[in-house]
Amino acid sequence: MNLLGLLFILMAMNTGIAAEVTSVHPAHPFPGDTIGMEISLINPGSDPLKIDEINIYGNGLKVLTSSIKDPGTIPPDGTLNLNLIFHAEKEGLFSPLIIIRSGETAIRLQPQISVESTPPGIIVSDTIRLREMNNINFTVFNPRAGPLNNVIVEIIPRNAIVSPQSLYIGDLEAYSSVSIPFSCYFKQPDSLTFKVKFYSDSTEREISLTPELRFMESRGVKIDVPEKVKIGRYDSGTLNITVTNLRSDSIYNISLRIEGDVDHEDIYIPEIKPSEIRSAALKFVPYKQGKYTLNVFYSYEDLSGAIYEGRIPVKLNVTENPVIGLSGVEVKAEKTEVRVLGDVINTGHSSVSGVIVEGRYGEENKSYFVGKIDPSDFNSFELIFPRDNSTDILLKIKFTDSLGKVRTITHLIPAPLPPEINENEFRTTYMMVGILSAIIVALAVGLSWRKRKERS
């Protein structure tokens, strides 16, 4: 309790002496503090006043200045200042007794001094998520009757990451508190030590506090991936992936890719902020037909540099129908050449570019540049070969898929025999039919005249 300004004036009617406690330092002492008390003795009279003795009784405080013999004479209208020293050994409200003797007169001075042991405190009320950078508050409170000045809090972690590590809070009035934001990252439950430096009544003090902390597991990151995908071979597939950051801090260097028998694009996202949902389309092109499982591999880092990885399975059904096919292929065998006509159709979901139809007929290789074909579109091609006796034509469709990879699909189509061979066959057939016709006609005509002759 601050007793400054509290004036104890006990005046003897016949002596005219007055006494006053002018200051107590520290005003709010802690147990163990040395307390200095300044008292003023006032002589309001017109004659000098001699002070014979001052006796001091601690009444719970240890008195380091037990008595003062012959402290001196106070001139008329003068003042005599004396310093008394106590030592606070325990908590409590104490009333030291000071008796001032002057001649036959004695006056008593009994100020009250409160010795308080309660230090400032710190509370961390927010729950801390493990393996996340938590942006939370701690509260510094002053439970004392007096202010705390120039309060500085230093946070001393053991294994955690804390920011900032030192905070200047300033003055903290009596019975007040202040909430201070800070960030902390714990890999596992641990303690935090708060070193609080402050001034109380100009006395520098320091205490270390270890508040109780509550921990919970990290909410982590939610990654949604489709369970099943059906697609044609060499077609461009897309896995729509949603990454939801449920953490209270950002994640960095997010990497998504596919593991399995497909060609694919990788996705890199530099940062996803807390509570942010990010969608990404992971493109892939399957080159193997059948039903099999892919894994979507993901990895990301947190602020501490810790890397998190995982795999999510996706069932893939790759049908045999490739993205690019032939339609309406017609082979025309002529006298000197064989022409292959048809359309290249794109039955897939994305454009293909650089489409070239290459053909091999006999020893001859030919190619036809078709170019880009959009989904559900087609382009015609025509290959002209010199006539040959080969019975089939090998057609290769080369194209660049949506991932920029060059693919080749092969078709073997039968080639009709060249016209010359057909003509020979025709000629033989005609001759046979002609001979047969001649025989039938000759028989019919001959028989008709024979019958006629028989009848006549």
Add this chain to the structure above:
Amino acid sequence: MFKVIYDPDGFFTELKDPPLRDSILIVGINGIVAGFIAYEGIRYISDFLPHEAQAFIPLITVAGAIFAFLTPYVKWIILTALFYLIGMFFNRKEGFRRHLAFTGYGFIPLIAKDLISGFFSINILKSLDLTSLNDISSYRETFSSIPGIKISELISILFILWSANIMVFGVAKAGEIRYRDAIIVVGIPVGTIILYSLSKVIL
């Protein structure tokens, strides 16, 4: 009726006064075969015609098929008319209608002729490069110069001879003239046709 193809004399002797209906039917079958072959041929060629002609293709196809169907009837009437006229020089009796009824049976072998020649013609047509089909007349020359077509023509002549043979007996019975005279009556127009066909094969 089958008897007419190997014993026309016996058939016509038994028939005496045949109905015109049978001949109309026989020539009609001939017309259907000819119409179908014409339809198939035009349909195949139409794929190679210029774009500006594409709009007329259905019309051309139908018109071609109808024309081909009617052609045997026209031939039948013209041939009978010629037989009727030439028969005048050999004291033929009876009227034109009776001649029509007897001559119609002669078209039976022509059904087979049209089937065979039509089948081969379409096959040969399909073996030709028709992608630059602008000048049809040049293709006709090319078409007729193909050996297969020439053989087809010779086979056709055989069937025409068979038809002529039946018609000789028919005309003899219809006009009540001698067989020798009937050979002349039929031989003049049919021979002309055969000579024309032969000229196409030889030249």
